[in-house]
Amino acid sequence: MRQLLHGSIQAWKRCMSLAQRCTNMRQLKAIHALFVTHGLHLNNYALSKLVAFCALSDSGDLAYASLIFNQIETPNSYIYNTLVRAYSRSSRPHLALHYFQFMVKVGNPVPDHHTFHFVLLACVNGGWVIEGKQIHNWVVKNGLASGDGHVQTGLIRFYAECKVIDDAQKVFEEIPQRDLIQWNVLMNGYIGCGLDSEAMKVFRDMLISGVEPDEYCVATALTACTHLGALWQGKWIHEYVKRKGFESDVFTGTALVDMYAKCGCLEMAVEVFEGMPKRNVFTWAAMIGGFAVHGQAEKAIHYLHRMQLDDRLRPDGVVLLGILTACTHAGLQKEGQLLLKNMENQYGILPKHEHYSCVVDMLCRAGELGEAHELIRKMPMRPLASVWGALLSGCQIHNNVDLAELAVKELLRLESKEKTGEDGIYVQLSNIYLSARRSEDAVRIRKMIGERRIKKTPGCSMIEVDGKVNEFVSGDVLHSHRAQICAMLDLISSNSTQYSFFLTKIGGLLEL
Helix, strand or coil: CHHHHHHHHHHHHHHHHHHHCCCCHHHHHHHHHHHHHCCHHHCHHHHHHHHHHHHHCCCCCHHHHHHHHHCCCCCCHHHHHHHHHHHHCCCCCHHHHHHHHHHHHHCCCCCCHHHHHHHHHHHHHHCCHHHHHHHHHHHHHCCCCCCCHHHHHHHHHHHHHCCCHHHHHHHHHCCCCCCHHHHHHHHHHHHHCCCHHHHHHHHHHHHHCCCCCCHHHHHHHHHHHHHHCCHHHHHHHHHHHHHHCCCCCHHHHHHHHHHHHHCCCHHHHHHHHHHCCCCCHHHHHHHHHHHHHCCCHHHHHHHHHHHHHHCCCCCCHHHHHHHHHHHHHHCCHHHHHHHHHHHHHHHCCCCCHHHHHHHHHHHHHCCCHHHHHHHHHHCCCCCCHHHHHHHHHHHHHHCCHHHHHHHHHHHHHHHCCCCCCHHHHHHHHHHHHHHCCCHHHHHHHHHHHHHCCCCCCCCEEEEEECCEEEEEECCCCCCCCHHHHHHHHHHHHHHHHHHHHHHHHHHHHHHC
């Protein structure tokens, strides 16, 4: 009896050791056979190791994990949660809901805070707002919404990522003791909905409530500043970073570099960049992108070389897109085309749609519309709106009606589903007809815009004054300082008219 027990213990240890060292499905299936041989296929703990590898490992097989699950008489909560987690982030998130519903139906074990977190993630990935709200109701009925921080965070993230930001805010406000993750998730939710000002308000509320933001919250707030162009607020956060000693954090440093570069302070971006003790690919991408938008192509290319020499980092697609953008703004057409051609051989990166779009834009700016069209025809993927939009803009600059009509046709075909962007397309085509002195066609397009009641999306601009971001929308009459702004514009207009009259007089005297 003692020998039999000793043999069983040795078999257990051997099987567990093999399961921990498993690296591929071929090995796992052999280990699974050993489990069956030694009777371990009836042990939930042992099988959980196999299920976890199949479901969560990059070398696993989710379908095989489901097969193992089907052979388990009474799966435990860990096995259920492993499958719900794996399917929630897979291409088949509906199966996460299937296992959750099966778990609820069986009733033992009951779903826990991990289960709800993963099933809500499945609702996000599947775009299932109604199902997510039903799970929210289930959580409330079972008393988990009021006291479980993990579930509360999952609910905020679910509503935020599904763009139901008001409900995310409601869940957040119902939490008596909020943690840093919940503040950060809500801020990211507002940023994801394009409500960066609201994200900054959440950050200020966080400070007022006495909660000290960590590196992640600071990086999120800096992202909102970047989108708003709120340089003064970004500088204040930078001072906070210095006081708290977050400067060595690579994510915070990268966010600072990006903020300063996109807010026009390239020198400060370089200063922060050079002072960072550690940099990653994203940091270099932010700095190179900063040089790109400021038209400093030579520095962008220099930093590309430095990235490989100083930090031994291989550039990714984002970095190379920054180089292409720099070439576009600096008019380095040949260099940009050569980079696109050699991306795969030199850097091991297959050009994506955005790389082709950038080079098409580059060629259009240079007036090489025929070459741009040829590149579009040779693209290995289907050209999207960004490519045809670049060609249309190039046609407007260089008065090419034939290619403009082709670009408009393709753009309208792409936009036909959502009806977004029709206004700008027709207005551009009308302007191209006017430039080509085809007034009848221009009038026809304008008439069609009126008949279809297509409204042009109003232009919008922002400026930061005394730390406050002011937004201006074309035709807006609700700005709090509208009267003063109009008075100043009238004054500037009057002065410019007088100045123009003065220059005309001086010119006439000089001719005499």
